[in-house]
Amino acid sequence: MMQGKAKSYRFSFILLLGVLLFTWFLNISSGSVNIPIKFTFSALFNGEVPVDSWKYIIWNYRIPKAFTAILVGGGLALSGLLMQTLFRNPLAGPFVLGISSGASLGAALLLLGSSLLSGFVVFGFLNDVSLVIAASLGSFLVLLIVMIVANRVRDTMALLIIGLMFGSVTSAIVSVLAYFSDAEQLQRFIFWSYGSVGNLSWNQLILLASIIFIGVLLSVFSIKKLNAFLLGENYAQSLGVSLKKSRLLIIIATGLLAGSITAFAGPIAFVGLAVPHLTRQLFNTMEHKILVPAVFLYGAILMLLCDTIAQLPNSASVLPINAITSLIGAPVVIWLLVRKRKLLF
Amino acid sequence: MEEQKTTIEVKSLSIGYKNYAVAENINFELQPKELCAIIGVNGIGKSTLLRTLGKLQPKLSGEILVEKQLLENYNPSDFAKQTSIVLTEPIASKNLTVKELITLGRQPYTNWLGSLTTADKKYIVESIQNFELEEFTGKKCHELSDGQLQRVLIARAMAQDTPLILLDEPTTHLDLYHKVQILKLLQQLAHQYSKTILFTTHEIDLAIQLCDKILILDGQENPFAPPCELIKEGCFNTLFPSEMVKFDVKTGTFKVNK
Numbered sequence: 001m002m003q004g005k006a007k008s009y010r011f012s013f014i015l016l017l018g019v020l021l022f023t024w025f026l027n028i029s030s031g032s033v034n035i036p037i038k039f040t041f042s043a044l045f046n047g048e049v050p051v052d053s054w055k056y057i058i059w060n061y062r063i064p065k066a067f068t069a070i071l072v073g074g075g076l077a078l079s080g081l082l083m084q085t086l087f088r089n090p091l092a093g094p095f096v097l098g099i100s101s102g103a104s105l106g107a108a109l110l111l112l113g114s115s116l117l118s119g120f121v122v123f124g125f126l127n128d129v130s131l132v133i134a135a136s137l138g139s140f141l142v143l144l145i146v147m148i149v150a151n152r153v154r155d156t157m158a159l160l161i162i163g164l165m166f167g168s169v170t171s172a173i174v175s176v177l178a179y180f181s182d183a184e185q186l187q188r189f190i191f192w193s194y195g196s197v198g199n200l201s202w203n204q205l206i207l208l209a210s211i212i213f214i215g216v217l218l219s220v221f222s223i224k225k226l227n228a229f230l231l232g233e234n235y236a237q238s239l240g241v242s243l244k245k246s247r248l249l250i251i252i253a254t255g256l257l258a259g260s261i262t263a264f265a266g267p268i269a270f271v272g273l274a275v276p277h278l279t280r281q282l283f284n285t286m287e288h289k290i291l292v293p294a295v296f297l298y299g300a301i302l303m304l305l306c307d308t309i310a311q312l313p314n315s316a317s318v319l320p321i322n323a324i325t326s327l328i329g330a331p332v333v334i335w336l337l338v339r340k341r342k343l344l345f
Numbered sequence: 346m347e348e349q350k351t352t353i354e355v356k357s358l359s360i361g362y363k364n365y366a367v368a369e370n371i372n373f374e375l376q377p378k379e380l381c382a383i384i385g386v387n388g389i390g391k392s393t394l395l396r397t398l399g400k401l402q403p404k405l406s407g408e409i410l411v412e413k414q415l416l417e418n419y420n421p422s423d424f425a426k427q428t429s430i431v432l433t434e435p436i437a438s439k440n441l442t443v444k445e446l447i448t449l450g451r452q453p454y455t456n457w458l459g460s461l462t463t464a465d466k467k468y469i470v471e472s473i474q475n476f477e478l479e480e481f482t483g484k485k486c487h488e489l490s491d492g493q494l495q496r497v498l499i500a501r502a503m504a505q506d507t508p509l510i511l512l513d514e515p516t517t518h519l520d521l522y523h524k525v526q527i528l529k530l531l532q533q534l535a536h537q538y539s540k541t542i543l544f545t546t547h548e549i550d551l552a553i554q555l556c557d558k559i560l561i562l563d564g565q566e567n568p569f570a571p572p573c574e575l576i577k578e579g580c581f582n583t584l585f586p587s588e589m590v591k592f593d594v595k596t597g598t599f600k601v602n603k
Contacts, residue, residue, distance in 0.1 A: 088437040224459040228452055232437040234401050239452040239505070240425030286441050289458065 023304040073303020074296035079257040080272030093273035094258030098166030103262035106138020112177035139259030194320030195266035218253035270329020352541035358407030373569040382552035385562030391545040425453035429505035439487035450504030492523035512544035
């Protein structure tokens with residue numbers, strides 16, 4: 001019977017993969033420079049391209065960007081799924097644990113705090129790499145604190161509230177820093193907080209991909225435990241799940257996924273929260289063996305689409321991707337809340 | 346005479362929380378095929394006892410032996426093969442289907458990814474059939490009535506295939522018919538499948554009629570015996586303050602003082 005079930009989802013998976021391929025191609029064929037679809041193809045397969053720069057644009061700008069979008073969307077969506085199951089709360093996501101706020105704090109301290117430590121930090125040092133390091137450190141600092149608290153506090157709802165409080169504290173510190181910093185620094189921070197998947201080189205992309213690979217691997221190892229958590233922590237324990245170890249494993253997976261993504265691409269809202277719910281509409285199951293890959297694919301597709309829209313085809317301007325994901329994500333969350341009056345997570 | 350197998354043995358157990366004991370001096374032992382109710386007034390520690398026996402909460406002192414082995418010597422996954430539990434708390438995700446929920450009962454036996462073997466599937470199908478849940482398998486848990494959900498939760502515990510099954514107030518929120526249905530089912534499970542079943546309840550009348558043994562939690566003596574003996578010894582008379590309700594020895598029920 002389970003096999004029959006797996007078969008019926010095979011079609012959905014093929015569909016998702018097909019859509020992913022299509023959106024990936026759509027994403028690389030659109031951008032500020034108008035490259036006809038025919039030549040996008042030939043550039044991809046090493047054919048003849050009339051303008052040399054087109055090939056360069058596609059291989060060194062658009063393809064890394066498309067892969068970044070896949071990693072960012074899939075990783076954020078997966079971390080959202082992990083959080084929702086762990087916290088038994090349909091509105092949980094990487095933001096709720098304070099991981100994203102931690103990254104913001106790291107970025108803010110570097111970008112805005114440099115005026116306070118002006119003797120220390122040379123302004124020219126502020127390149128993208130240091131930003132990534134600062135944001136990663138910030139998110140892992142919060143993650144570390146959350147993990148220490150998680151070992152002391154048994155109740156996950158309390159942990160959720162602590163995560164929210166962390167978010168408030170960090171955003172308050174960011175506001176204070178913003179108040180004392182000058183316009184140029186503030187502008188840099190605001191641009192980072194808009195989110196972007198387009199600034200990664202191939203090397204950075206490989207680094208991001210490796211971290212996300214580890215996060216996905218840890219998630220796959222948590223699948224059985226995640227299923228047990230669907231019954232609640234006491235039941236999970238009675239099924240032989242070691243609570244502390246499993247919670248730690250899931251939190252580390254989330255931290256790696258959400259932390260690295262926020263560091264490289266900025267805080268991108270709503271993907272982690274909304275995609276697991278959208279996926280559950282297509283896959284009518286709570287089995288994480290199905291949900292983990294499905295959520296990753298779904299998130300990747302959504303991110304590619306959002307980035308394609310943000311690109312504003314054939315124009316030079318790029319909209320902040322955080323705005324696009326919010327525009328799509330917020331209505332989904334409202335729809336969920338309205339529906340939740342009748343339906344449970 | 347054949348040597349009796351003891352599923353669970355409890356010796357001078359105290360339960361409670363860090364700073365204070367809820368109940369002390371608890372002693373009992375149960376064999377396979379025995380259905381036992383834990384009764385007592387609200388707040389006396391029935392649920393605490395059940396959670397302690399289910400290894401969800403540490404004991405204060407004393408010994409608990411499940412299948413002749415101390416509770417603290419079990420690692421989590423081995424213990425899950427000895428004891429299954431049905432709690433009063435609602436399950437976290439009511440979006441689970443009946444079949445998915447019952448399948449989770451096989452977790453202690455499956456591999457790291459939770460893949461089901463033929464044997465696992467057999468247990469699941471058997472559980473579904475035993476509890477007459479065939480028509481519900483595809484339904485979500487939030488679509489079920491309280492009585493149906495309770496049956497599904499017991500079916501999950503059954504699929505876990507453990508010698509000992511603990512249930513915390515399996516009959517609350519149910520009407521008399523469904524209360525009797527659930528308790529008859531537990532009795533049948535214990536006798537047919539040689540399970541040891543221990544549950545907390547407020548249905549003293551029904552427990553007297555259906556259970557093989559009863560443990561009365563009163564915090565001091567904690568008498569444990571077959572129901573008839575407990576009646577003879579007058580243990581039920583002092584359970585509640587006598588100005589309100591009185592135990593009628595002849596009928597084995599409680600009567601309100603008029």
